[in-house]
Amino acid sequence: MAKFTTMVSLLSIAVVLLIASTVNAGSDAPFIVVHKKATLNRLNSAVEKLSVSINIYNQGSAAAYDVSLSDDGWSPEIFSIVSGNTSTSWEKLDVGALLSHSFELESRTKSVFYSTPAVITFRVPTKAALQEAYSTPLLPLEILSDKPRKTTLGLSLMVKYGNLVSVISLVVLFVYLMVTPPNKSNAAKGSKKRR
Structure with missing residues (x-):
């Protein structure tokens, strides 16, 4: 009897997943995935450079329009922009396409910094309101830390x-x-x- 109930519960889970996947496959909308990565590079004992790259993927079944990226969570008291911008925009992100953006910051202040996710806004032709997506979070950044870097x-x-x-x-x-x-x-x- 226990095997029968386990089999029925597994079968019901499979049916629910199948229905959810067919409903999701039938919807004609973009699915935006955003990956944010930061790399620290110490220039000398008083200056550390931070390279930030953001990749935006469209894994959905429709294009996204008026795509805007905003990554304004970098405190001006800690960071100064060396190259690039923390925000940009594109006209369109096709299905299966990738958009990349990068910029460099510099810091002369010793601290542990907690970055906020980058915000992506985009328009879908079937919806009136702008849609939002958020990037992956970053681990805390130990800027000008005294501990030695781990060699790998x-x-x-x-x-x-x-x-x-x-x-x-x-x-x-x-x-x-x-x-x-x-x-x-x-x-x-x-x-x-x-x-």
């Missing part, structure tokens, strides 16, 4: 050469097993047991 040499080497090391190890193991003769004492014991 081991991790970067593993990512770069890990597959090669695995393949070479498997080939060496295979050759070793092919070249090494079987242990005769174990073979003799096996033949005595058969008699």
